[in-house]
Each structure stands twice: as structure tokens, then as C-alpha cells.
Amino acid sequence: MDPIRNPYAPGAGQRPPELAGRDRELEQFEVTLERVAAGRPERSMVLSGLRGVGKTVLLNALRGQAVKRAWGTGKIEARPDQSIRIPVAQAVHAAVREVSHRHRDPDRVDAVAGVLKSFALRTGLADRKGMRWTPPVDVPATRGRADSGDLELDLVELFTDVASLAGDLGVGVALFVDEMQDITTPELGALCGAAHEISQQGAPLLIVGAGLPHLPTALAASKSYAERLFRYVSVDRLPREMADRAWQVPAAEEDVTFEQAALDLLYELTDGYPYFVQAFGKVTWDAAVGSPIRAADVTEAAPEAEAELAVGFFGARFDRATPAERDYMTAMADLSSADEPVATAEIASRLGRKPQSLSPARDGLIKKGLVYAAERGSVAFTVPHFGRFLRGRA
Ligand SMILES: Nc1ncnc2c1ncn2[C@@H]1O[C@H](COP(=O)(O)OP(=O)(O)O)[C@@H](O)[C@H]1O
Ligand SMILES: [Mg+2]
Numbered sequence: 001m002d003p004i005r006n007p008y009a010p011g012a013g014q015r016p017p018e019l020a021g022r023d024r025e026l027e028q029f030e031v032t033l034e035r036v037a038a039g040r041p042e043r044s045m046v047l048s049g050l051r052g053v054g055k056t057v058l059l060n061a062l063r064g065q066a067v068k069r070a071w072g073t074g075k076i077e078a079r080p081d082q083s084i085r086i087p088v089a090q091a092v093h094a095a096v097r098e099v100s101h102r103h104r105d106p107d108r109v110d111a112v113a114g115v116l117k118s119f120a121l122r123t124g125l126a127d128r129k130g131m132r133w134t135p136p137v138d139v140p141a142t143r144g145r146a147d148s149g150d151l152e153l154d155l156v157e158l159f160t161d162v163a164s165l166a167g168d169l170g171v172g173v174a175l176f177v178d179e180m181q182d183i184t185t186p187e188l189g190a191l192c193g194a195a196h197e198i199s200q201q202g203a204p205l206l207i208v209g210a211g212l213p214h215l216p217t218a219l220a221a222s223k224s225y226a227e228r229l230f231r232y233v234s235v236d237r238l239p240r241e242m243a244d245r246a247w248q249v250p251a252a253e254e255d256v257t258f259e260q261a262a263l264d265l266l267y268e269l270t271d272g273y274p275y276f277v278q279a280f281g282k283v284t285w286d287a288a289v290g291s292p293i294r295a296a297d298v299t300e301a302a303p304e305a306e307a308e309l310a311v312g313f314f315g316a317r318f319d320r321a322t323p324a325e326r327d328y329m330t331a332m333a334d335l336s337s338a339d340e341p342v343a344t345a346e347i348a349s350r351l352g353r354k355p356q357s358l359s360p361a362r363d364g365l366i367k368k369g370l371v372y373a374a375e376r377g378s379v380a381f382t383v384p385h386f387g388r389f390l391r392g393r394a
Contacts, residue, residue, distance in 0.1 A: 015060065048232065051212075053235045179212075181215045181372075244267075314389040329386075339388070344377055
């Protein structure tokens with residue numbers, strides 16, 4: 001059918017035509033926004049799950065809800081080996097801009113801008129490799145506020161002032177942190193500490209995070225009370241009826257329907273993983289002759305979807321790995337037929353190596369976000385169906 005009318009949207013962070021199966025999280029967040037704006041105690045949300053399950057898209061949708069309520073919002077995408085000070089400063093700057101143009105008292109706005117500037121300019125050792133950034137504001141930096149160099153103290157001061165500015169307008173500030181697992185443990189601890197302090201003050205500021213499945217463990221390791229600070233939401237494959245919605249609702253808008261057998265086959269091929277839902281939906285649409293879309297259309301389109309995933313979704317990641325890391329992943333794939341976690345000791349014995357000698361490969365893969373440390377002493381792929389992809393290559 002007409003590719004121009006094709007509604008499906010495979011791609012990292014691509015907003016799906018129908019955000020299926022996330023109503024509970026969206027409703028929950030409405031309540032959170034309302035409670036926090038009213039100064040009531042509330043836990044923030046942390047989303048975790050494999051790659052391609054829709055964390056970024058959900059995070060953006062939550063941000064959209066905050067924007068609708070006229071909150072100030074900003075977003076950072078954490079990177080390994082990079083301090084969060086500058087990214088946080090930039091996100092806070094974006095949030096402040098959204099509220100300051102409605103604020104009646106320019107002196108208060110300037111005061112907050114001065115604190116933000118002093119926070120941003122106080123880069124330390126951790127930022128040497130990173131960037132420098134001066135907020136584009138006319139006011140001078142406020143000496144002695146948010147510039148001690150202790151990230152937790154500085155965040156508390158910055159967040160307090162920014163939340164209070166938003167509070168003047170009866171709204172709050174929400175900061176969204178994607179790839180949160182890439183923040184170093186000390187900085188993650190500082191961020192949690194600051195969020196904890198702010199919530200105790202009843203100040204309207206929220207940190208909403210998203211990251212790989214081990215993010216809750218990483219948070220707990222950074223601060224013992226992280227569990228009480230956040231509501232952990234696991235983002236996962238769509239159950240059958242939700243996957244059906246993800247295919248049917250956008251198609252219906254173009255007056256296109258699916259035969260039941262086509263949906264059966266699509267679900268079997270995608271397992272309900274949102275990225276695959278979009279990828280298979282897209283090629284199937286293009287291959288179909290007309291409405292209703294039939295199982296034969298899915299069968300015809302499937303190899304193209306597989307090929308596209310092999311290049312874009314799997315291949316792009318595989319290519320980032322060194323030869324030693326590839327061997328490591330191949331061993332993992334051979335040891336786990338359903339992508340379940342694999343004991344590192346088993347990987348070592350399969351490769352005929354000492355476990356310690358494989359640490360660099362393992363750490364490299366974790367840093368590249370291909371693998372995560374699951375339970376103690378075991379690792380798992382961050383990408384669904386990755387083991388199957390590797391076994392298929394062999
Ligand atoms: N709830 C959903 N329903 C249908 N498709 C979705 C849903 N969530 C995400 N997607 C699709 O899945 C793909 C991956 O989403 P993304 O947010 O980038 O995942 P993640 O951040 O977890 O890796 C995108 O193509 C997006 O359109
Ligand atoms: Mg993402």
C-alpha cells in the first residue's frame with residue numbers, strides 16, 4: 001500500500017502513532033504532577049527495561065504531560081565518562097526559560113539565572129574531558145551559591161531556587177534523565193541525595209529517569225534510600241492486545257484493517273517488543289496489496305524487516321564491539337537460547353579462559369550498553385533477540 005500513508009515509526013525515540021499499553025504510567029504521572037505542585041510528598045518515577053521497549057518515547061510523553069501543565073521541563077541524556085553538571089545545567093536552563101517568561105518579578109528570575117550560571121561555571125576534574133558551557137544569560141554568576149564543587153550540595157541549592165521560581169507560578173520543574181545507568185555511581189548518589197532533600201522540603205521539583213534493566217540496582221548502590229525515592233516501573237514487551245492496538249489503531253485511521261491471522265503472525269514474529277512492532281508493521285504495510293492486511297503480506301514482508309533490523313538495530317550495535325567483545329557475546333548467545341542471563345563463569349569456561357582475563361571484554365560491553373550485569377555474577381543482552389541475531393550470523 002501507499003508508503004506515504006504508512007503510519008508506523010521504527011526508530012530510537014520515534015514517537016509511535018499509537019502509544020499502546022502505557023495508560024497506567026501516564027495516569028500515575030498526572031497524579032504525581034498534581035501532588036508535587038501542591039507540595040505533597042510523592043515518589044518520582046524511574047523507567048527501566050531493555051533497548052527498544054519504548055522508554056525514551058514514554059519519557060518524552062511524560063515530559064509532554066508536564067509541559068501541558070505549564071511546568072518547566074528539561075531533559076538530559078547521560079553518557080559514560082561524562083559529568084552530569086553541564087547537561088543538568090542545560091536542562092535546568094531550558095526549564096527556567098519555560099517558566100521565567102511568565103514570571104512577574106524580573107529580579108527573582110535574574111537571581112535564579114545567576115545561580116544557574118555559577119553552577120554551570122563550577123566545573124571540576126570530572127568535566128576536564130567534557131565540555132564547558134556558559135548559560136546565555138546577561139546576569140553575572142552569583143558567587144557562593146551552587147558553586148562549592150560538591151555536586152550534591154550544589155544541586156540542592158540550584159534545585160531549591162529553581163523549584164521556588166516555578167512554585168511562584170503554582171507549577172513545578174521536571175527534569176528527565178535518559179540512559180540514567182550511564183551516570184557514575186558518585187554522581188548518581190549526588191542526584192538522589194539532592195532529589196531526596198528537595199522532596200523533604202516539599203519543593204516542586206521532580207527527577208524522572210529511564211535506563212537499562214539494572215538501573216534500579218545502580219540507584220540502590222548509589223544511595224541506600226533510592227528505593228524509597230522512586231517508583232520503579234518496568235517497561236517491557238506489549239501484551240498481545242496492546243500490540244494489536246499498536247497495529248490496528250493507526251491503520252484504522254487510514255481505513256485499513258488486519259485479518260486475525262496477520263495479527264497472530266505479527267505477534268509471533270515480534271514477541272510484542274515495541275521496536276519490532278513498528279519495524280514489522282512498517283514493512284507489512286508497504287508489502288500489502290490492500291485492506292485487509294493478510295498473513296501472506298506479513299510472510300512476504302518479514303525477510304525485509306529482519307534484514308533492516310540486522311543492519312540498523314542489531315548490526316549497528318554489533319559493529320561497535322571489538323573482536324574480543326564479539327567472541328564474548330557469541331559465547332553468551334550460544335549459552336542462552338532465550339536470551340536469559342548467563343553466568344560469567346560459564347562464558348569463561350566456554351571460551352577456555354580465566355574469568356579475570358575476560359573482565360575487559362565484559363566491562364567494554366557494559367560501557368557500550370550492549371550487555372548489563374544482571375544478577376550477581378551473570379550478564380545479559382540489553383537488546384531483545386540479540387542472541388538469536390548472533391546465532392543467525394554464525
Ligand atoms: N507503547 C508503544 N506502542 C507502540 N510502539 C512503541 C511504544 N513505545 C515505543 N514504541 C516504538 O518502539 C521503538 C523504540 O522506542 P524507544 O523509546 O526508542 O525505546 P527505548 O528507549 O526503550 O530503547 C520506537 O520505534 C517507538 O515508536
Ligand atoms: Mg531510549
